[in-house]
Amino acid sequence: MSAASDSGVPTRVVVGTDGSVTSERAVRKASALTRAVGAELVIVTAFNDRAPTGVPAAGIPLDAGWVVAAQDAAERVATQAVERATAEGVGTVSKRVVAGEPAEVLLAVTKEEGADLLVVGSKGMQATARFLLGPIANKVARKVSCDLLIVETGE
Numbered sequence: 001m002s003a004a005s006d007s008g009v010p011t012r013v014v015v016g017t018d019g020s021v022t023s024e025r026a027v028r029k030a031s032a033l034t035r036a037v038g039a040e041l042v043i044v045t046a047f048n049d050r051a052p053t054g055v056p057a058a059g060i061p062l063d064a065g066w067v068v069a070a071q072d073a074a075e076r077v078a079t080q081a082v083e084r085a086t087a088e089g090v091g092t093v094s095k096r097v098v099a100g101e102p103a104e105v106l107l108a109v110t111k112e113e114g115a116d117l118l119v120v121g122s123k124g125m126q127a128t129a130r131f132l133l134g135p136i137a138n139k140v141a142r143k144v145s146c147d148l149l150i151v152e153t154g155e
Contacts, residue, residue, distance in 0.1 A: 010117040010147070012040045014110045016102060016136070019045075019077035022153035024084075026121035029151045031085040031093075033119070040092040043081045044109045047074035049099035071097065103139035116146045121153035 015030035017023040027043065034041040047070040078095035085093045096113075098105045110118045120137045137150050 009037050010034075010039045010115075012042065012113055012115045013117045013119060014042045014044055014106065014113055014115040015119040016044045016046070016106045017077060017081050018102070019080070020123075022121050022123040024081070025153040026119050026151040027081050027085065028088070029149070030119040031088045031090050033117075033149075034085075034093075035089045035091070038091065039117075040094070041085055041090050042109065042113050042115065043078055043085065043093065043095045044106055045074040045078040045081075045095070045097050046100055046102040046105035047071050047097065067099075071099070103136045103143075106136070106140055107143055107145075111145060117149060118144050118146055119149045119151060122150050123153050 010033070013030050013034050015027050017027050030041060033039070049067045049070065074097045078097050082093050082095050096109050098109060100108075106118060106120065109115075118140060120140055122137055141148060141150070
């Protein structure tokens with residue numbers, strides 16, 4: 001169920017970031033939009049809680065410290081994004097740090113939060129093939145249950 005007002009103006013916006021320059025462009029756009037319309041902003045960072053490919057097959061145990069380090073790094077990224085959004089004047093901003101594949105995490109959090117807009121970056125779009133989306137934007141575009149804003153984040 002979407003949180004959109006009757007006017008169609010978003011009231012709860014979800015945006016994903018991994019701390020990269022391109023994902024931060026999406027966060028800035030989402031911050032500006034939520035500030036302008038008085039919406040709530042939920043910043044999401046996903047982290048990998050699984051061993052890198054080949055590690056289990058090689059018989060190398062997954063150290064619990066590796067997962068904790070990945071989660072801590074994601075927490076830092078999300079906290080920094082919240083601080084920037086707050087500094088930019090976003091009234092209500094929160095964060096979610098969730099283990100899993102980024103596109104799936106964004107879709108789940110969007111649904112759980114009752115968001116009516118998901119903002120993602122277009123990273124991976126190429127000038128010669130603008131109809132092709134980056135892997136995360138492409139995955140969420142096919143499955144999202146609310147409006148989707150794809151921010152041009154190319155270099």
